[in-house]
Amino acid sequence: MSLELADVERAYGDAVALRGVDLTVRDGEFFTLVGPSGCGKTTTLRCIAGLETPDAGAVRFDGTDVSGVPPEDRNVGVVFQHYALFPTMTVRENVAYGLRFDPPAGESVEERVDDLLALVDLTGMGERDPDELSGGQRQRVALARALAPAPDVLLLDEPLSALDARLRDELRLELKRVQRELGVTTVYVTHDQAEALAVSDRLAVMNDGRVAQVGDPESVYENPETRFVAAFLGENNCLDGRAVGGETRGSLVRVGDASFTVAGDYRGAVTCCIRPESLDVNASHNRFEARVAESEFLGDGYRVHFDWNGRSVVARLDDAPTGRVTLGFDPDDAVVLER
Ligand SMILES: Nc1ncnc2c1ncn2[C@@H]1O[C@H](COP(=O)(O)OP(=O)(O)OP(=O)(O)O)[C@@H](O)[C@H]1O
Ligand SMILES: [Mg+2]
Missing domain, CATH: 2.40.50.140 (Nucleic acid-binding proteins)
Structure with a gap:
């Protein structure tokens, strides 16, 4: 699934969050939005998910305008920074919750959940409660839950930022492996430029509601086009x-x-x-x-x-x-x- 944002604008009263965002995310790509706090990363992600309606411009999935398509019909999986797991449900039940609208075809819910737990390296943890997991394990469960309905698009909003540095490095490799394995089109949001350089196939540096530059990590790092990009990325x-x-x-x-x-x-x-x-x-x-x-x-x-x-x-x-x-x-x- 490819994504396209064409001149997307969004304001909250006087606060302009997006001032004309143009982006193309290719099918199967690990694409990162990186930029300082308040530059519009989350708003962009929410516009893709359908949780936010642009004031102007278009969001397209495989070339088709999705305005008017509600979030639950966009086949998008989302993981947020603090995507609270349901505390009274086990790990298994949390992951199965992701299947509530989309029962798996050709296998049981049990089997599908086992596959997902194996994918995120949590085999054998299904019966635990969320409070018996580390922060990193919880985010793996959140990832498994988001991936459960086999989404066309995976949206990740700073999923690692609450974790300590070592765990963050470990989990971002893991995330990349899972993304490669599934080939799911992924938009990853971070304000951490080192993380953006490390994980992305391509990235967009955002500043003040606009895309400042797009490219693969090496080319943007080596050939920044503006002073902002030069100083922000590395x-x-x-x-x-x-x-x-x-x-x-x-x-x-x-x-x-x-x-x-x-x-x-x-x-x-x-x-x-x-x-x-x-x-x-x-x-x-x-x-x-x-x-x-x-x-x-x-x-x-x-x-x-x-x-x-x-x-x-x-x-x-x-x-x-x-x-x-x-x-x-x-x-x-x-x-x-x-x-
Ligand atoms: N619901 C809202 N009401 C009012 N203003 C908002 C709302 N959501 C976002 N904004 C404003 O829009 C701008 C962009 O916000 P957004 O959350 O997209 O930034 P961000 O890049 O995700 O920042 P961060 O790295 O801090 O998460 C900010 O100035 C923010 O204050
Ligand atoms: Mg944000």
Whole structure:
């Protein structure tokens, strides 16, 4: 099942949640909506589920407009952040509840529930009550319940955000495995950019009720089109400067007192975006001297915060230097955005 949102708008009184959202989700894709709090992710998901009616624009399933189709007829499974399981029902009963409108064809409810519990790695837990489960196990039950009627579309709204970091990493792999196995078209909502980069076939970065950029994780990370995307998806040093063009291979950009060479032909006001991992103490190009302000140990290296003539610059380094340090970066590693 493919999904399409065409110029979808939604306001709550004066609060505009969606300002014209255009999106296409391909059949079988793991598609992620990522963006800061309040940017419209949940509202977008609710419009797909039919829990929210757009003020304008269209939602299409396989090319067919679904306005007027109630949520229960859209064949959509939903898991929310706190999708409360029914506390007085066992795990098995909770999952079977997902089958209340759609009894399985060709197998018993018992068999179907067993298959679903095996799918989410909860074999043997069927007779437990929800309060006898960990947070991660509860979300697996919620997932099994959402998948019970074999939905065409799976919608997941921050299903892992209440879990601790390790469990989150574990479960997101699990989620991806289940999604692949079933091939169900999935829209996943998160405000965690690392999670979005890790799990998605493609993702949409949202900002202020609009889609800022769509693409596969690598291409959006490597080629952000706006300063917002550059800074939101992964860390970035966004340095405003003025390009004067004219280098043999690239352009010269003045940032404060420094001049950097970047690839491509640019003129006028630009922002140079340089990833922390692109800054290096041994770089032979674009060198500048900055003062160490703070270092954080990350296990596999350090995140070092520098003060460069009043500007904050962050680098990922193997060691934690002190005092004044010369950093540099390869001209090809800067993403240049025209302002
Ligand atoms: N029922 C509502 N009534 C009034 N305003 C609402 C309602 N639902 C959402 N909004 C507003 O619409 C905007 C988008 O909300 P939405 O819940 O879609 O954001 P979100 O991206 O899911 O945020 P979060 O990451 O915090 O969950 C916000 O400004 C929010 O305050
Ligand atoms: Mg939300």
